[in-house]
Amino acid sequence: MDMKKRVSLELRHRSPTEVQELVVDNCRASEGKIEGITEEFSNLELLSLINVGLTSVSDFPKLDKLRKLELSDNRISGGLEVLAERLVNLTNLDLSGNKFKDISTLEPLKKLPHLKSLDLFNCEVTNLADYRESIFKLLPQLTYLDGYDIEDCEASDSDGEGDGIEDEDEEEGESEDFEEEEEEDEEDVVAEDDDDDSGDDEDGEVNGDVDSEDDDEDEEDEDDDEDSSPAKGEKRKRDPEDEDDD
Incomplete structure (x- = not known):
């Protein structure tokens, strides 16, 4: 042709x-x-x-x-x-x-x-x-x-076009920025994990206080029940009404 x-x-x-x-x-x-x-x-x-x-x-x-x-x-x-x-x-x-x-x-x-x-x-x-x-x-x-x-x-090939060196510098700069962003993200994640752990500790302390108060109340109830019941070896006093019935 x-x-x-x-x-x-x-x-x-x-x-x-x-x-x-x-x-x-x-x-x-x-x-x-x-x-x-x-x-x-x-x-x-x-x-x-x-x-x-x-x-x-x-x-x-x-x-x-x-x-x-x-x-x-x-x-x-x-x-x-x-x-x-x-x-x-x-x-x-x-x-x-x-x-x-x-x-x-x-x-x-x-x-x-x-x-x-x-x-x-x-x-x-x-x-x-x-x-x-x-x-x-x-x-x-x-x-x-x-x-x-x-x-x-x-x-x-890119150098032959006259733009290769600049492109490589830009790519390196972008990769460095990307690595820095990744490091910052990892630091943020670690910081968040630390906050979560501290929160759990605080919750545990609060729950521990509440649980201890509940335990104290249970012990007081048990003491009341013991006081209302006769001690072992003692006879139960008869009420005057019981004597009338006899």
Whole structure:
């Protein structure tokens, strides 16, 4: 399928201004140039043109909001001035698998102030001596080259987007806050348990006092019953009425 037809299929039921991501990988570029992608894609943020047979980027439209551009596995060997002029907010550029031989062909990328990640895998330029040091010196705005920073630390997917470090800090902060909240909850639970125990003790003391009073009353009742009944070994006195009956 050619590129122009593929772009038309991607636009089914929507206008170019509604498109933020456009992927037309593995289609055919007529005469090695871009077709079907115009400045009407004014809100485009990601464009992927992997293995489409591009030999030139001279027909690239001006896309102010484009941040990520995938051009790997094509036959581009130069002409990057166009990208520097028309994609001013580009942050991620993948040129791996193209025909770049000299570091000087990459010099126009200095005009991309927001460029943070550049990939040149499988390009002849990577075989040059001091390749990485030379690229980082040429493009000081870069954070990652071929997926690694200047200290050879590998980039995560989120780092490649330029937001990974901040996200990790936020996640760590959130986890610390969560742990502090858990500790506070545990302290509250322990405090509540202590209050419950003290309440039980108070109830026990109150109940103990009441129980002791009840016991005293029972003992007094028993004493009254003992006083009203004759002691063992004593004769029961006869009432005068009993004598009259006799």
